[in-house]
Amino acid sequence: MSYFGKNIRKIRNVKKLSQQAFAELFDLKRGTLGAYEEERSEPRIETIIRIAKHFSISIDDLLTSELTVNKLLKFKDDLAFHGTFHKEKFTKIPCVTAKSEADYLQYYDKPHFIEDLPKLHLPINSEKKLRGYIISNLEMTNNDKGYCPKDVVIGEKIEQESYTKIANGNFVLIMVHDKLLLRKFYHAEEHITLRATNKNIDDIKIQLKDIKEMWYVKYCFLKRIPENHNVEIEQKLSYLEQEFMKLKENFK
Incomplete structure (x- = not known):
């Protein structure tokens, strides 16, 4: 039996995250996260790894034992914050x-x-x-x-x-x-x-x-930087100007 669903629900509660906020954090749909928490669906290994890595929890702890609140509080708490901020969505x-x-x-x-x-x-x-x-x-x-x-x-x-x-x-x-x-x-x-x-x-x-x-x-x-033909023209004009000044000096 996997404790994944129970554990991510407990993580959300400790971190005070809604299902929507938690799902967006890991590019999941809210319904998908709900299915995980209700044990109606099993997550991909990539999802398990990302969640475990983000909260500095071992995969073994995340899957095989029910995490306690005290244990969670010892883990990385980079989501704890106060106040609000504007989250831009792409x-x-x-x-x-x-x-x-x-x-x-x-x-x-x-x-x-x-x-x-x-x-x-x-x-x-x-x-x-x-x-x-x-x-x-x-x-x-x-x-x-x-x-x-x-x-x-x-x-x-x-x-x-x-x-x-x-x-x-x-x-x-x-x-x-x-x-x-x-x-x-x-x-x-x-x-x-x-x-x-x-x-x-x-x-x-x-x-x-x-x-x-x-x-x-x-x-x-574009993977490459496009050629800037205007820069090339400016460089050529600058070179011609320098050559012209040299010729002008020679005739003095």
């Missing part, structure tokens, strides 16, 4: 990675699978559904420009009736033919064209009915 965005992409193609419409995807926590205010995607190929790269591996794009869900409203040339994350593709979008009367930035990648023409999902790319985060 939007949690499910993100598709290279490791989860194959499973996403199969379970993209399963809420439980989406809930288990890793989350990006970003200061983005949006009531729309958002999806993150970590790029793992060079299809949208041209001479080191464009989107490169490890760059992240975030798309806003586009419903089927709005597919043709997307302006030509915009980037979309699209699921079609059992593939998840980041492409430029072009619409014609009878089909759409998906175009890569890499000139060696052929265009893909598909019918609207073949699209399973489409996300309009609104944000991107």
